[in-house]
Amino acid sequence: MASSLSSFQVGSTVRIRRISASSSATSSETVQNNDNGTGTVRAMVADYDDGDGNDDDNNDNNNDENAMYTLFVEPTSVQPIAPCSTRDFLIVPNITDSNSNTNNNTPEVIVSRKDIQQLLPFEQQLIDETDTTTSHYRNDDTDHTSVEIWKERGDALLRLGDASAAASYYERGLFQSSRVTVGGTVVISLDGFPKIADVDCIDTSQQVQQQDQDQQQQLLDISIVDTGEERTISRSDVLLGIWENDTQQLQERMLLNLSRCMLQLADIESNEFVVQSNNNRTKYLKAAVLATTLVVTLASFHDTQQQQQQQQQLQTYGQQTSSSSPLPSPDSLTTNAQTALILRIKAQTALSKWKQAKQDANKLIKAGxxxxxxxxxxxxxxxxxxxxxxxxxxxxxxxxxxxxxxxxxxxxxxxxxxSDGTDDDGHDDGHGHDDDDDDDDPPTxxxxxxxxxxxxxx
Incomplete structure (x- = not known):
């Protein structure tokens, strides 16, 4: 890949191929368009050597393909994109750099110039950007185009195999599209299961002053859609705000790709042979289960809404639903839902949850x-x-x-x-004196x- 001189200066950020201990099916399937099949990772240029003993950072000959660069590999933990850097991720687990396997060892690699890729233009723009109030990073920019941009950028990074960077953009797109408003619809966690609910009221009287905790302290009055039950829940119980008029199913597609990122990051952690990595691997796999579960929930909600709209149209024109448009089977699944089940099976299998994985496989069979x-x-x-x-x-x-x-x-x-002169029964072996026998001969x-x-x- 062609690279400019400035991309290789000391302190600049570049992308290199990831070298893993092994390559699994999860990684190869996730990185569909990556040539090497091992993924890529970002790194910082620490030093440069042109092979002639000249390590001058400003040397004009550093465009030599045989030049060697010393790089510090960045942690694999997903970093948020401003202005939501103070918010918790919707899906990605919060793994700090101190817990990241790559940060513990501060990996240093030496690679040739031909193995280094420069960042994509929008990545470099984000690094160089000092004013986060531009149109692409406004907190109130919720139009369809903005969300689609975040998804497209995440897709470009996922094709390169950089799951960590791609996950940041998918999270930003989900954050942009997930809005909790009165009259809106949300997915909540109820007794460990996702449920669709309508927001009736938002109580902001118990908000605290810290900006990063505002949403977590809100109380919501909601109504469960399928039962009509009314409840008061915390804002933290909301898993996702459903985006109205999502005709392109961007939320579902971002969640699917985000689950692929989580599976790839879990695969990377399993190859690092670090104790902390096993804990991080489990977190990534559980995040993949959450993302795919939300896809199944969203797909079912949108499918039900579409069926209801069709029934209303048929009733408006005086036609009978049973004769002109029969209802689909309750076991039917959309394409996104089936893909979500396949990805969830991979995550459940990696977590050794065999029962849940088999249940998802049987759902696919019932769906045709x-x-x-x-x-x-x-x-x-x-x-x-x-x-x-x-x-x-x-x-x-x-x-x-x-x-x-x-x-x-x-x-x-x-x-x-x-060796102490005592046998198994605690008797003297003849070198000492027994209390009951003064004979010097050893006992038989x-x-x-x-x-x-x-x-x-x-």
Whole structure:
């Protein structure tokens, strides 16, 4: 990729290929258009060497493809985009740099110039941007074009395999489209399940002064759509504000791609061999489950709305629904919903939630996608059997370790007792004096005791 001289100066940010310990199906499927299949990551230029011992940062020969650059790889944790930098992410887990596996080791890599890519123009613009009040970053810019821009930029980064950067743009698009207003519709978390609710009233009397906690302290009066039940909930119980007139299904598509980002980041964490990485991996997988679950919920809501509109139109023209437009099967799923189930199965399988994964596969079969559903069922069963075999091997190894440790401890105890002049029964072996026998001859051991001693020594 052609790069300008300024892109390679010390302190500038560039993009390089990610080198992982292994490559899994999740990574290759997520990075669909990435040549190397391992993804990319951003890094900062720390030093430059043209191969002639000249490390002058301003040397005009640094366009040599054989020039070597020392880079510091940035953490994989997703960073928010202004002006929502003080807000919690809607989907992405909050992983601080101190908990990030890459920050713990401060990875330093040396690569040649030909392996370095410059950032995309809009990325560089965001880095150089000092005024966040421009049209692309206004907090009140909620039109369709703005949300679509954020999605397109996230798509471009995902094609490069940079899941961390792409997730930032998808989160920004979701933040832009998710609005909680009176009369609007939201997805809430109720007893651990997503529910569609209408917002009847917003109580702002309990807001605190801190800007980053304003939304979290709001109380909402809502009505559950499917039951009509009225409740008062906290703003933090709202998972997503449903965007009205989302004819292009941008929210669903951003959530699908965001779940792909989470799966790829989980795959990266699993290849880092760091204790903290396992915890981060679990967080990313759970975030993927949340994103895909929201897609299924949104798809069902929009599908139901569309059916109701069709029924109203038919009733307006005096036609019977049963004769002219039969209702679809309750098990039918939209294309986005089926894709969400497939991605959720991957996340559930990685979390070893075999029951939930099988339930999603059966939903695909009931929806008519039997080929994909049966294929996933076989894959789930195969991975489950492999996991069980691994658990059995680990259990056997643990038993052997415990047995070996116990045997060694008993042998050492017996050896110490013998060296101290005492046998297993606590009797004197002849070098001391017994209270009941003043004879200097050593006591004769019984046959059973002799066998016992031989057993321990052998």
């Amino acid at each position: 996608n039997s080929q994909q559903g049966n294929k996933l069922l076989q894959s789930i069963e195969r991975k489950r059997n492999l996991a069980l075999q691994l658990d059995k091997r680990l259990a056997k190894q643990m038993c052997r370790l415990v047995q070996s440790t116990t045997t060694t401890a008993i042998t050492n105890t017996h050896t110490n007792n013998t 051991l019984s046959t059973n005791q002799q066998k016992k001693n031989r057993k321990w020594f052998w």
